[in-house]
Amino acid sequence: MQPAPDAIGEFKVVTNNMSAEYGRSAGATINVAYASGTNTFRGSVWEFARRTDFNATGAFRPASGVKPGFDRDQYGGVLGGPIKKNKAFFFADVEVFDQTRSLTASTSIATVEQRAGILAVDVRNPLTGEVFPAGSPIPMTAFARKVLTELPAPTNSATANNLQVLQEFTNRTPKAGGKVDIQFSPRLSAFGRVGWRDADIFDNPPISGPSGGSGNARQYVNNKQFSGGVTYTPGGTSLLEARFGWSRTRGGKDPAALVFGEKSAEQVYGITGLPSDPRIAGGLPTQLITGLSDLGRQATNPQWQYPTVFNPKLNYTWLQGRHSLKTGYEFQRVLTEVQDVNPLYGRDSYAGQFSRPVTATVANPLYNLADFMFGARSTYALSSILIAELQQNMHFIYLQDDWRMNDRLTLNAGLRYEYATPWTEANNVLSNFDPATRTMVLAKDGSLQDRSTLKPDKNNFGPRIGMAFTPAARTVIRGGYGISYVHFHRAGGANVLPINGPQVINAVVVQTLTTPDFRTTQQGYPAGLTDPARFNPLTSNITYMPSDYRSTDVHSWFASVQREVWDGALIDLAYVGNRANGMLLFANYNQAVPNNAAGSLSLQSRRPIPEYADITYSFNGGKSRYHSFQTKFDWRIGANMTLMSSLTLSQTKDNGAGSLENSFGNSPAPQDFRNLDADYGLSAYHQPYNSTTSFIMDLPFGRGRKYMSDANGVVEAILGGWQLAGINTVTPGELVTLIYTPLTAQVVSGIQQDFRGANNYRPNVSGDPLVPEGERTINNWLSRTTVTAPTDLSQPFGNAPRNSVRGPLLWTVDLVTSKRFQMPWRNGGLEFRGEFFNLLNRTNFRAPNGNRSSPAYGTITTTYDPRIVQFGVKFSF
Numbered sequence: 001m002q003p004a005p006d007a008i009g010e011f012k013v014v015t016n017n018m019s020a021e022y023g024r025s026a027g028a029t030i031n032v033a034y035a036s037g038t039n040t041f042r043g044s045v046w047e048f049a050r051r052t053d054f055n056a057t058g059a060f061r062p063a064s065g066v067k068p069g070f071d072r073d074q075y076g077g078v079l080g081g082p083i084k085k086n087k088a089f090f091f092a093d094v095e096v097f098d099q100t101r102s103l104t105a106s107t108s109i110a111t112v113e114q115r116a117g118i119l120a121v122d123v124r125n126p127l128t129g130e131v132f133p134a135g136s137p138i139p140m141t142a143f144a145r146k147v148l149t150e151l152p153a154p155t156n157s158a159t160a161n162n163l164q165v166l167q168e169f170t171n172r173t174p175k176a177g178g179k180v181d182i183q184f185s186p187r188l189s190a191f192g193r194v195g196w197r198d199a200d201i202f203d204n205p206p207i208s209g210p211s212g213g214s215g216n217a218r219q220y221v222n223n224k225q226f227s228g229g230v231t232y233t234p235g236g237t238s239l240l241e242a243r244f245g246w247s248r249t250r251g252g253k254d255p256a257a258l259v260f261g262e263k264s265a266e267q268v269y270g271i272t273g274l275p276s277d278p279r280i281a282g283g284l285p286t287q288l289i290t291g292l293s294d295l296g297r298q299a300t301n302p303q304w305q306y307p308t309v310f311n312p313k314l315n316y317t318w319l320q321g322r323h324s325l326k327t328g329y330e331f332q333r334v335l336t337e338v339q340d341v342n343p344l345y346g347r348d349s350y351a352g353q354f355s356r357p358v359t360a361t362v363a364n365p366l367y368n369l370a371d372f373m374f375g376a377r378s379t380y381a382l383s384s385i386l387i388a389e390l391q392q393n394m395h396f397i398y399l400q401d402d403w404r405m406n407d408r409l410t411l412n413a414g415l416r417y418e419y420a421t422p423w424t425e426a427n428n429v430l431s432n433f434d435p436a437t438r439t440m441v442l443a444k445d446g447s448l449q450d451r452s453t454l455k456p457d458k459n460n461f462g463p464r465i466g467m468a469f470t471p472a473a474r475t476v477i478r479g480g481y482g483i484s485y486v487h488f489h490r491a492g493g494a495n496v497l498p499i500n501g502p503q504v505i506n507a508v509v510v511q512t513l514t515t516p517d518f519r520t521t522q523q524g525y526p527a528g529l530t531d532p533a534r535f536n537p538l539t540s541n542i543t544y545m546p547s548d549y550r551s552t553d554v555h556s557w558f559a560s561v562q563r564e565v566w567d568g569a570l571i572d573l574a575y576v577g578n579r580a581n582g583m584l585l586f587a588n589y590n591q592a593v594p595n596n597a598a599g600s601l602s603l604q605s606r607r608p609i610p611e612y613a614d615i616t617y618s619f620n621g622g623k624s625r626y627h628s629f630q631t632k633f634d635w636r637i638g639a640n641m642t643l644m645s646s647l648t649l650s651q652t653k654d655n656g657a658g659s660l661e662n663s664f665g666n667s668p669a670p671q672d673f674r675n676l677d678a679d680y681g682l683s684a685y686h687q688p689y690n691s692t693t694s695f696i697m698d699l700p701f702g703r704g705r706k707y708m709s710d711a712n713g714v715v716e717a718i719l720g721g722w723q724l725a726g727i728n729t730v731t732p733g734e735l736v737t738l739i740y741t742p743l744t745a746q747v748v749s750g751i752q753q754d755f756r757g758a759n760n761y762r763p764n765v766s767g768d769p770l771v772p773e774g775e776r777t778i779n780n781w782l783s784r785t786t787v788t789a790p791t792d793l794s795q796p797f798g799n800a801p802r803n804s805v806r807g808p809l810l811w812t813v814d815l816v817t818s819k820r821f822q823m824p825w826r827n828g829g830l831e832f833r834g835e836f837f838n839l840l841n842r843t844n845f846r847a848p849n850g851n852r853s854s855p856a857y858g859t860i861t862t863t864y865d866p867r868i869v870q871f872g873v874k875f876s877f
Helices: 142-149 265-269 366-374 446-453 712-719
Strands: 007-013 028-035 042-050 070-084 088-107 164-181 188-203 217-235 238-254 286-289 305-318 325-338 346-349 378-384 390-406 409-420 433-434 439-442 460-472 475-486 506-510 542-544 552-566 570-589 615-637 643-656 689-698 723-732 809-820 829-837 868-876
Touching: 007 439, 188 446, 286 615, 346 366, 409 475, 409 689, 615 868
Parallel strands: 286 346, 542 615
Antiparallel strands: 007 028, 042 070, 042 868, 070 088, 088 164, 164 188, 188 217, 217 238, 238 305, 305 325, 325 390, 346 378, 378 506, 390 409, 409 460, 433 439, 460 475, 475 552, 552 570, 570 615, 615 643, 643 689, 689 723, 723 809, 809 829, 829 868
């Protein structure tokens, strides 16, 4: 929970060569110190505003022609002062963030003709074999007709990106905090701080109406925090600190169907077999038609996580000659209530092209849409709800020695030990798959391994070494190396073993036309499909985590040279490296072998463990490597201007994305579990260059400045005392992983969610995947001739590497103008700020659609923000 800017007393970003005190992270650590009161009453109030009329329109405007709205108010205040002079002080803050924003959203829906059952291809009824010539209406189920009829009208005549609307997002988040400091004596002091935040966010769906609804909808986050501490100085060379922190968060999301109280799917659509639990039931179950945008509810909604953290910490620092030593112990107890099972209200997929005549070629989305009309779903899925009570303890011990050997050389050495227990469940509602016995192992009372099914990882030692050497005046050489560990990965429910069979049923049924008891959409879901008492491993997606699963180790190192080239000018050259091993990766442990060329083998018959269906494998298979050359030039030009320019040249590689951080086709799971090496490639956040230049300048007009130093009060108020600041940033465009959606006969897994190990099917590339530069447009960015989806049913895995194409270059210039008006009383002031983001209103396009199976393939429909203007005023006293 971030405090308001004026409530921050100090902050520090710790990157390379971190002290042994810091851990539990793979990158930088940000330390924020809350402000304290003093013997003088001081405070400030502020308001920062953005308005639609201030801003540019942007490259994409919806068919209605209405300018996307953007109204934001961020207002609040702080106040601090004495409770008892020289003894007790208070400080408090409050701030409200209130925003309503709309963005142009592009989706692909069925055209008006298609909704009437008129398709541009010959269609075969997969249930009867009857063929309907192209252009003649085909019959459809009452369910399909109702869903299609209740879609909004397309906004253009295209077959892709044919619905452009303003998607509205609202966010109202008030927050407040307070702190009391007490100085008992010159040696003993204490503090206590509380914090509170209550975020209420609503994302309207990109497709409106009963048939729409895909999207996060209502999101809520409520935070409560307390921290306190005591500092004692036994003598002039030692310091003892004791801290305690407590936080509780209630965060989750609810689909629009629940927010608006929509009736059940059985009442509205006649779909049976879905739960009637009021926490779940309502609206249209998720409908996934390959080649078109998702219809119905978001499949991962509703879900929530409610963590509570207890965090005591003890530090002791002492000086011994030229040594500054610090040792300490930190403990964390994390209790989390989790409901992250999905899909709780059904998910139907249409990717089989069952309605395609034998002699016809693949046509997305037409045959998948026809399948939907006939109710011929290729996969249906449903899960049972479970609320898990997770528990985890973490222990950290550390010792740091900063040794100033002489006036030129300082050495840093530290050792940190970290131990994080595996997750257990308060009531032992937890299970794991054992590949040796091919059985589900249930948690039980006893040892930590008995309760978690995982062996505790007790080998996490993190040494740190570093140095700073001054070989000559104005030159400093620094270097360091350290090991850190990551004990927690936010990965949905795939690595949460309570969300597993038999207590949770993740039922996934993959169908072909020859599947016994083929079940159409209108037949609903089988009774008892998700009844834990009827656990069937042949229809359930279970989870397997190896018993020796361990924490991720992260190795970081750097070497730098800093040189003051002339008075006020500093240049910094550095090499920075980082490598991580044992990161969380997902796959299907029971991935089937590819089909035969005729596609006649069922998915289940091709699995290595035939008595089980999909097995989500959560394992230490991930790795990443980062190498960079970093340069920074910092020049203070006189007393009134500072210029800073930095350039980073780097390469980042890995073999999988972080779960829930996998945009633009990237994935936390491989294309082929049996060929993990094929997934090692550029990371989604790989930036070969990043150039950033900034400046701060006091304009030379007004009292005490070069020009108009004798200006009268009116001139000074209008023209004097202004400051300019700006940032120029240039980075390469976003990376895209090319993918395609396989036919049912091509799939080697029934898992559809990447965070549960769905295969990342990629197409074949036979040349430059980009359209030639002279022909390249936002509607034609990726080649359709050199990028092709595999058609051989026995060869579903393409040769396209991960993150192999980019969107357009990103370039922004931001500018700030500010002026402070002195008030007639001591330390009083009124500050005005004008902030211009993307000042030049450059259109920075985002990544193109990289799904070769989509009619929208190769098109770009979104951008980063156009010019956004914010005005702010702050009154200080």
